[in-house]
Amino acid sequence: MQDGSTGVDLAQVVMSAAVGLAVTDLRGRLLRLNDAFAELLHRSVDDLQGRATAEVLSSPEGAHDVDGTVEQLLQGIPTVTGDVLVHRRDGSVLRGQTLSSLATTGAGTSVVLLQLLDAGTRGRRRPVGDHDALTHLRSRSAVLADLTTRLPARSGLVGVLTCDLDRFRVVNESLGHRVGDEVLVGVARRLLAGVRCGDVVGRLGDDEFVVVLGGLTDVAEAVDVAHRLTRSLAAPLEIEGTDGPREIRCAVSTGLVVVDLGAPPCPKAGPGVPALDAAALLRDANTALDAAKAAGGGCCRVFTGAMREEVIRRLTVENDLRRALERGELRVHYQPVVRLADHRRTGFEALVRWQHPDRGLLLPAEFLDVAEDCGLVTAIDAVVLEEALDFLVRHPGDRVAVNTSARRLDGTFATAVARGLRRRGLAPERLAVELLETSLVSGDATTDGELADLARLGVAVLLDDFGTGYSALSYLRRLPVSGLKLDRSFVSDLPDDVTSDRIAAAVVGLADSFGLSSICEGVETAAQAAHLAAQGWESAQGFHFGVPAPEESWFPRVGAPVPTVQVSA
Incomplete structure (x- = not known):
């Protein structure tokens, strides 16, 4: 089973992912699922294989809405988010969140890529509809939650890519916020079309987006994805305006950080190096994004330790300089x-x-x-x-x-x-x-x-x-x-x-x-x-x-x- 646009083996992606992933047909029958998906339900992969998601993701209060989810996906909504309450066979309860998106097999058949998250982690329930209302992408909090679930696995390479539209404010000021919103929706669709199966796409806010790249073979693969997305997003978007179609070009700057979750912590890491967590990864990607903008925009930069040192230096200089003005230095x-x-x-x-x-x-x-x-x-x-x-x-x-x-x-x-x-x-x-x-x-x-x-x-x-x-x-x-x-x-x-x-x-x-x-x-x-x-x-x-x-x-x-x-x- 392959994704027709990228040639990625969906089965391989599903089985190797650190988060709960499954592939279903349009009727909700489980075609493939990984161990993480089965573990969330306290069941085995063999026990779940071939069953209906409405059956396994259910409780007396209701079940996963397969028909409604598929209908929204076929209408063009890139990602559909839902909440489920699952009564497991051992008597425990899973408060879960589902994220569904469409994919295509090598034979041209449409399937649903279903991600299952534990929304009750750390004793709190994730809010319903944890996605961006405009683009229907994952929200900032949902992306951070996804990253957080990957980190404990401590195996494999994970990349975080942040994207920002250069001079997007000019679009809003000259053409209006309605056109600006259409541009953002167009960017979201291109991101979803350009990433690999299993990658997570979210909107951080305003004109800034994020992609979480899992299952990487090496850093070069992440860099290739980053450059491909940068080129794709720079191509003109056709937006319907009051006076007819209008072509809009928005150069995009991207910042990328790639970490090996299986690598041991560096013994020389000083106090300025943050612990490996979701927020730190996002911060490092944004640091690389700032470097791309400083280089003139419309390009990609990969995070390095030297960038972190420069950020710390500049912050230290700024704080000291403010005191210097107060003290007359x-x-x-x-x-x-x-x-x-x-x-x-x-x-x-x-x-x-x-x-x-x-x-x-x-x-x-x-x-x-x-x-x-x-x-x-x-x-x-x-x-x-x-x-x-x-x-x-x-x-x-x-x-x-x-x-x-x-x-x-x-x-x-x-x-x-x-x-x-x-x-x-x-x-x-x-x-x-x-x-x-x-x-x-x-x-x-x-x-x-x-x-x-x-x-x-x-x-x-x-x-x-x-x-x-x-x-x-x-x-x-x-x-x-x-x-x-x-x-x-x-x-x-x-x-x-x-x-x-x-x-x-x-x-x-x-x-x-x-x-x-x-x-x-x-x-x-x-x-x-x-x-x-x-x-x-x-x-x-x-x-x-x-x-x-x-x-x-x-x-x-x-x-x-x-x-x-x-x-x-």
Whole structure:
């Protein structure tokens, strides 16, 4: 007996499954069943073989509704869930739950794949209809219950696959929730059509689905299923709209975790490694799903221990960073900017550092990515801005540039800058704002408005790391930019690298033609400084002119001993 779409031997699946499974004909006669199914009923396989499910799944209160279940399956409902009360021959009672789905034999005959669960486990009865009302797939709790029943077997490979529709919110917002619901139903049907017999498909919520893969021969089989489902779900769905059929494409990201239930626990597993349970498996699959989305979406990622370590690291950094903002652990270091014509200092760039109580001085690369993801970068930018403005008060002859995340341009930034300058009586031209070219969103009205307000205020706007993005020229045409900063990657190989030399020359020529100031980052040698000066660059910063350091290293207090400071790169 084989499933016609996948070639999987249904009998093999049923007999080897760790949960109670049986195959019946459309009249409810038991064709095949496994030991787990028979054990739930306290009977033998031979005793049950060939009997009617309405007979063996019965009690004086009623029996398994074979006709109603088959009718719903033939109408297209992918999974039908029911509750049964079975009076066993030994006098005990089984409060069970059935999950039925259609399959096809190699001869083209339709059969029912029947799963039986003990809903009375741990002394509680599973609620009636433990399935998703929209897609009729298993609910989150039912999937977790199924996983929980598999784990005690401690044998074989089990995979958990989570799927999430990329940018599904756009479908709901542009076409309405009715169309969105039809998309979700279509995805559910494709999942059921694409999995192997015996696999469990559920909906976790919103646009996130889960597949439990049992009876795996190796990890490659699970990966093959994951890639096949990812490709299948990416194909266009035809949805009936008010103005006729509409084709909708939704890329899907998937995360997969595969565990060997028979493998002994790792003796080196530390406190950060959760015990093997259903919730942990689902969590690991979601971690892999997040990695797929971070890779751009529309792909599959397989969970690794390194992913768990990264999640723990990021969570630790986030928690510590929240405390750092409360305790004032952020520091601002200043790197000088010099005029290349005479190497005279013209100002500073303010750079954030974190004086961690245990790890010492941390550079932005060790925490800013986490701050961006968890929304703390705005608070960090605010701290640096206030520190930089106070710096300008203490040193009337200097200028300072501050780095600002594009997220901070939320409609309130220019107002906060104007308020800070006015409160301290500072001239706007003493402050510059640096924005990463790669962080800007082309055509964002709020961002454009903020930059225009800064320009009207008299604060310079510099495009940082220029040349690393894709919309550089359009930004120069559209935004009120005051200057360009050449990314250090184009400076490091000067003056010997011909390609870097041409790029640097082209960018400074572009700045000149637009009437913009030009600054080079990452100048580390006298040869680089001389070469850039000859090209026409106005200013530069880098280790050759000074490393980022605390304010006291540039402006020692009169009469105070020369401080021993910790400078940073």
